[in-house]
Amino acid sequence: MLGEGILKGLTETARNFLGSYVSKDRLTTIQFPEERLPQIEATRDFPFLVYDGTEWEAGLRCVSCQICEKECPPKCIYIEKSKDKKPDATGKLQFYPTTFNIDISVCMSCQICVEVCPFDAIKMNVEFEMSSEDRFGGLLLRKEQLAKSNEYYNKIHPTEATAVDAALAEERAKAEAKARQTTEAKAATPAPMATPEAGETK
Amino acid sequence: MSILTETPIDLVPGPSSDRSEGQLLEVSMGPQHPSTHGVFRMDVTLDGEKVVKLKPVFGYLHRNHEKIAETESYLGCMPYTDRLDYICSITNNWAYALAVEKLAGIQVPERAEYLRIITGELTRLQNHAGLVGFLMQDMGASGTPLMYAFREREKVLDLFEALTGARMMCNYMRFGGCRVDVPANWLQQAQKVIDGFPQFLDEFENLLTSNEILMARTQGVGVVTREQAINAGISGPMARASGVNYDLRKVDKYGIYDRFSFRVPLGEHGDVYDRYMLRALEMRESIEILKQAMRDLPAGPIMDPNTKIRGFRPKAGEAYGRIEGPKGELGFYLISDGTASPYRYRVRPPSLINLTLLEDMCLGQNVADIVIILGSVDIVLGEVDR
Amino acid sequence: MNLEEIKSEIEANVPGCRLEIIPNGSPSGQHSLLIDADHAFAVSSYLRDATNRQFDYCSNVTGIDWPIKEISTKVKTKKIVDGMEKDVDEVVKTQTGGYLEAVYHLFSVEQRQGPLVLRMRTEDRTERVHLPSLTPLWRSAEYQEREIFDLFGIVFDGHPDLRRLLMWEGFEDHPMRRDYVDPDDYEYEPTAHDEVLKRAQAHQAAEGGL
Ligand code: SF4
Ligand code: SF4
Numbered sequence: 001m002l003g004e005g006i007l008k009g010l011t012e013t014a015r016n017f018l019g020s021y022v023s024k025d026r027l028t029t030i031q032f033p034e035e036r037l038p039q040i041e042a043t044r045d046f047p048f049l050v051y052d053g054t055e056w057e058a059g060l061r062c063v064s065c066q067i068c069e070k071e072c073p074p075k076c077i078y079i080e081k082s083k084d085k086k087p088d089a090t091g092k093l094q095f096y097p098t099t100f101n102i103d104i105s106v107c108m109s110c111q112i113c114v115e116v117c118p119f120d121a122i123k124m125n126v127e128f129e130m131s132s133e134d135r136f137g138g139l140l141l142r143k144e145q146l147a148k149s150n151e152y153y154n155k156i157h158p159t160e161a162t163a164v165d166a167a168l169a170e171e172r173a174k175a176e177a178k179a180r181q182t183t184e185a186k187a188a189t190p191a192p193m194a195t196p197e198a199g200e201t202k
Numbered sequence: 203m204s205i206l207t208e209t210p211i212d213l214v215p216g217p218s219s220d221r222s223e224g225q226l227l228e229v230s231m232g233p234q235h236p237s238t239h240g241v242f243r244m245d246v247t248l249d250g251e252k253v254v255k256l257k258p259v260f261g262y263l264h265r266n267h268e269k270i271a272e273t274e275s276y277l278g279c280m281p282y283t284d285r286l287d288y289i290c291s292i293t294n295n296w297a298y299a300l301a302v303e304k305l306a307g308i309q310v311p312e313r314a315e316y317l318r319i320i321t322g323e324l325t326r327l328q329n330h331a332g333l334v335g336f337l338m339q340d341m342g343a344s345g346t347p348l349m350y351a352f353r354e355r356e357k358v359l360d361l362f363e364a365l366t367g368a369r370m371m372c373n374y375m376r377f378g379g380c381r382v383d384v385p386a387n388w389l390q391q392a393q394k395v396i397d398g399f400p401q402f403l404d405e406f407e408n409l410l411t412s413n414e415i416l417m418a419r420t421q422g423v424g425v426v427t428r429e430q431a432i433n434a435g436i437s438g439p440m441a442r443a444s445g446v447n448y449d450l451r452k453v454d455k456y457g458i459y460d461r462f463s464f465r466v467p468l469g470e471h472g473d474v475y476d477r478y479m480l481r482a483l484e485m486r487e488s489i490e491i492l493k494q495a496m497r498d499l500p501a502g503p504i505m506d507p508n509t510k511i512r513g514f515r516p517k518a519g520e521a522y523g524r525i526e527g528p529k530g531e532l533g534f535y536l537i538s539d540g541t542a543s544p545y546r547y548r549v550r551p552p553s554l555i556n557l558t559l560l561e562d563m564c565l566g567q568n569v570a571d572i573v574i575i576l577g578s579v580d581i582v583l584g585e586v587d588r
Numbered sequence: 589m590n591l592e593e594i595k596s597e598i599e600a601n602v603p604g605c606r607l608e609i610i611p612n613g614s615p616s617g618q619h620s621l622l623i624d625a626d627h628a629f630a631v632s633s634y635l636r637d638a639t640n641r642q643f644d645y646c647s648n649v650t651g652i653d654w655p656i657k658e659i660s661t662k663v664k665t666k667k668i669v670d671g672m673e674k675d676v677d678e679v680v681k682t683q684t685g686g687y688l689e690a691v692y693h694l695f696s697v698e699q700r701q702g703p704l705v706l707r708m709r710t711e712d713r714t715e716r717v718h719l720p721s722l723t724p725l726w727r728s729a730e731y732q733e734r735e736i737f738d739l740f741g742i743v744f745d746g747h748p749d750l751r752r753l754l755m756w757e758g759f760e761d762h763p764m765r766r767d768y769v770d771p772d773d774y775e776y777e778p779t780a781h782d783e784v785l786k787r788a789q790a791h792q793a794a795e796g797g798l
Binding site for chain 1: 281364368371373409
Binding site: 260261264266268269304305306307430432433434435436437446448453516517518519520521522523524531533535537538546548550554555557558559587588 | 612613614615616618644645646647648650652691693697700703705726727728729730731732739752753754755756763764768
């Protein structure tokens with residue numbers, strides 16, 4: 001019968017319309033920005049730099065090896081490496097970035113920088129309300145805007161951050177043990193650098 | 203296809219043909235036309251309502267992806283592939299990863315293959331659901347089917363976000379495996395989505411399949427014959443709607459598709475309605491594959507331990523790798539000269555090549571049919587223009 | 589599918605054609621068949637129509653630019669030095685490239701065969717860049733050959749509608765050529781490196797400094 005298919009379709013529409021009053025499954029919209037969906041843990045948008053401790057500048061994990069700068073596909077990271085070394089959060093002497101810029105108008109949130117960083121220094125943020133009236137400068141994030149504490153990282157990506165913390169702690173413990181051994185063995189010589197320096201020579 | 207009527211129901215009588223000769227009208231459809239699914243233009247010449255000439259104009263979204271890739275590392279090309287067909291980033295990743303694996307002879311671990319199939323088929327589901335929704339929107343069914351489709355698509359995108367961190371630009375695969383393993387609980391969530399999908403399909407088909415208006419608008423419109431389809435390199439659901447039994451999942455058996463039992467639906471009329479039906483049927487087969495893959499997913503590593511992702515330098519040579527993407531045969535042709543970036547990197551874009559017959563399909567049809575014919579081809583401009 | 593077999597089969601059926609197998613060094617093992625431009629059409633139509641081959645589906649068509657490249661290889665030669673025969677390393681310079689290439693990936697839907705990779709080469713990169721179009725045999729080459737014409741500058745004789753595909757009418761260069769120089773639009777480059785940095789600095793110097 002002509003029109004049967006249309007009636008069948010209308011029943012479906014009616015079911016969905018009426019169903020939206022009773023079932024959460026059929027009414028999936030929410031009223032943003034008053035309501036927000038719970039954040040999915042793996043979500044990523046733009047990178048940030050992790051620092052340990054309370055002092056952001058001193059605690060930055062980044063040792064300015066410039067691997068991420070080289071690997072970033074659209075080349076939106078700009079790093080200037082320091083000439084001198086400063087102690088990092090664990091008190092070890094390290095290079096640090098004097099400039100670390102990310103142009104997020106170019107960044108495509110691919111997280112390749114995170115993947116290649118050997119020091120767990122750069123991670124993906126979840127902050128997305130970053131609109132700016134300044135098309136150029138406003139979207140160029142500098143070191144101070146990029147630096148976020150490890151606690152913040154733990155808050156936004158708990159599972160990942162716990163794993164990273166555990167790995168880092170283990171690495172440090174190993175390095176310390178090794179350092180102690182060497183110092184015990186040849187008490188006169190200073191402890192060698194523990195973290196791999198592979199990427200630093202470029 | 204069971205419900206196809208022998209002769210299409212003629213609800214709307216066509217414009218009478220004994221109209222006196224008039225002037226031809228040239229219309230530029232697009233690039234900002236809402237029906238063109240992006241920045242795509244057609245120069246259409248009309249005789250009254252009838253199309254007498256149609257020339258597609260490409261290039262509004264051209265950014266020379268292939269040239270960019272020549273300056274990138276093999277790893278750096280991966281996120282750019284997301285942006286080809288931005289609806290199905292995971293299958294793009296897959297095709298590229300497959301081509302690199304062929305180029306360098308990399309073996310992919312079992313678990314990674316399963317994860318690829320699961321994410322790839324989920325991609326197909328959400329692409330087809332979205333496409334059908336858009337097709338109805340093009341036909342004038344404003345909103346309702348599209349919103350239902352998007353509601354389901356959203357569930358799949360949530361899965362992608364939980365797995366890869368992004369809804370659309372997943373950047374999930376790597377040559378030699380996948381980037382991350384599934385997080386806790388993900389498989390249960392995915393199972394829920396997969397189990398709920400057939401119900402949505404039933405509802406969706408109730409809503410659409412036997413709808414008389416849909417049939418009247420689509421049956422016998424935009425017909426492509428089998429011979430035409432093969433000769434013009436049409437691939438994917440569009441070719442199968444014309445009866446070409448060529449599904450790369452069966453032909454090439456890339457990955458581990460030979461382990462799954464599924465059927466390849468075929469159309470017999472090659473019109474817009476068959477293309478719609480085919481996608482509806484294909485979604486059901488995808489669900490079958492997904493169920494089997496979820497059941498058999500083994501434990502194990504997800505990356506080939508011998509593959510160096512960073513600073514990857516394959517031996518000089520070339521390879522063409524292709525997969526059955528949701529839109530058709532998506533191929534990557536790579537030439538390596540032994541350096542860290544590809545010497546030549548070519549994307550075989552199914553969306554572009556499926557448009558080859560656009561003019562042939564539209565000639566003699568009404569101008570309103572152009573919109574649904576184009577909608578049934580399933581193009582994404584990010585891939586057409588690259 | 590054996591490429592040697594196909595080669596001798598074509599040679600038997602298309603008299604006068606010059607074929608060459610181009611080996612592929614990668615594990616993919618997709619070797620290709622270089623066909624000469626004069627017989628390309630005949631060879632291709634044989635491949636499409638021969639009942640035992642039926643390459644009815646031309647999937648991928650693309651161009652490659654091979655600029656002239658000098659390769660120096662060290663070759664050990666025997667030379668007579670001071671009346672004595674000695675092994676001497678001699679650097680031999682060979683030139684490769686200097687042509688544009690069109691590559692066709694053929695498959696057979698009927699026989700589920702493939703890929704068969706066909707290559708055609710132009711004589712040089714500037715003047716004699718004509719190749720026969722295979723669009724009359726496979727419609728699928730229509731847009732792809734137009735794209736090659738647009739981005740690489742190979743002129744396909746016999747193509748029904750050879751216009752630019754992606755770049756606009758009136759655009760002059762061919763962007764996919766290896767020696768293409770992109771336009772100077774380096775105005776705001778806050779995170780530039782390497783090549784881009786050089787270009788950006790040159791741009792700023794030309795603008796009179798910022
Ligand atoms: S790779 Fe990591 S440590 Fe190296 S420069 Fe980048 S953020 Fe810093
Ligand atoms: S996310 Fe990707 S694009 Fe953004 S800074 Fe990192 S590597 Fe570069």
